[in-house]
Amino acid sequence: MKLTILGSGTFFVNKEVSASAFVLDMGDKKALIDCGPGTILRLSQAGFSFKDLDYIFISHFHPDHSSDLFPLFMNYNLSDIFSPGTLTKYPTFYGPEGLGKFMLDYSNLVELHSVEGYNNVKFVDYTPEMKIDDFTLKTFKVEHKAFNLDSRAYALRFEIDGKVIAFSGDSSKCEGVQNACKDADVFVCDTSYPSNQKVNNVHMNTTEIAEISQNGHVKKLVLDHFYPSFSKYDLLGEVRTGFEGEIIKAKDLDVIEV
Numbered sequence: 199m200k201l202t203i204l205g206s207g208t209f210f211v212n213k214e215v216s217a218s219a220f221v222l223d224m225g226d227k228k229a230l231i232d233c234g235p236g237t238i239l240r241l242s243q244a245g246f247s248f249k250d251l252d253y254i255f256i257s258h259f260h261p262d263h264s265s266d267l268f269p270l271f272m273n274y275n276l277s278d279i280f281s282p283g284t285l286t287k288y289p290t291f292y293g294p295e296g297l298g299k300f301m302l303d304y305s306n307l308v309e310l311h312s313v314e315g316y317n318n319v320k321f322v323d324y325t326p327e328m329k330i331d332d333f334t335l336k337t338f339k340v341e342h343k344a345f346n347l348d349s350r351a352y353a354l355r356f357e358i359d360g361k362v363i364a365f366s367g368d369s370s371k372c373e374g375v376q377n378a379c380k381d382a383d384v385f386v387c388d389t390s391y392p393s394n395q396k397v398n399n400v401h402m403n404t405t406e407i408a409e410i411s412q413n414g415h416v417k418k419l420v421l422d423h424f425y426p427s428f429s430k431y432d433l434l435g436e437v438r439t440g441f442e443g444e445i446i447k448a449k450d451l452d453v454i455e456v
């Protein structure tokens with residue numbers, strides 16, 4: 199399997215850094231994980247088409263993880279209108295509880311009433327353990343309370359052919375993210391803050407990332423979700439002081455073997 203980093207950043211998108219998003223290529227099936235600003239462009243820059251995707255998973259609704267979701271949906275909807283019969287498959291969109299309503303409300307907000315009555319794309323809410331085709335997805339509610347508002351945020355753990363690939367989504371240090379990364383072959387982790395910053399209940403800092411990754415016996419840790427304000431910090435070096443496994447600092451369009 200291959201994991202392509204589409205974006206290693208957040209809201210601050212530029213030509214080097216797009217918002218946090220990934221393609222997990224399982225061989226015969228492809229999953230997009232998160233879909234913030236820049237994701238559709240990066241998808242094509244990485245050599246993929248929206249037509250390749252079998253599954254789309256979002257960790258939570260914050261726009262740095264979801265803002266390209268509706269435009270991506272429109273790729274399928276408009277393909278059926280402009281070129282009917284040309285799409286050979288459609289992805290299923292998976293997300294936190296209320297995903298279908300989120301898309302419907304969004305379509306109303308932007309005055310593009312394309313979701314209601316269009317059934318080729320399905321929206322499915324997460325349950326704790328989901329058997330999807332040949333793999334298992336386990337979802338873990340995590341604590342991520344930005345601007346004092348609880349978010350429906352999840353860490354995702356894919357178990358595929360004996361391999362475990364986990365994604366923290368945006369998460370503070372909590373039981374959910376600790377369970378998600380247990381014995382992971384690859385753990386992609388929100389690395390928002392350096393060790394000298396502490397913002398409770400929102401994101402982890404590098405000290406906390408090292409703790410949960412070390413406790414979880416993670417084999418390969420991929421750091422992502424970087425804010426430009428902290429670019430002067432050696433985030434990888436800080437995690438290194440408390441974690442013995444392999445560490446990779448994500449760069450857009452890097453490909454990681456799983």
Ligand SMILES: [Zn+2]
Nearest residue numbers: 260342344368
């Ligand atoms: Zn968030």
Ligand SMILES: [Zn+2]
Nearest residue numbers: 208260262368
């Ligand atoms: Zn985020």
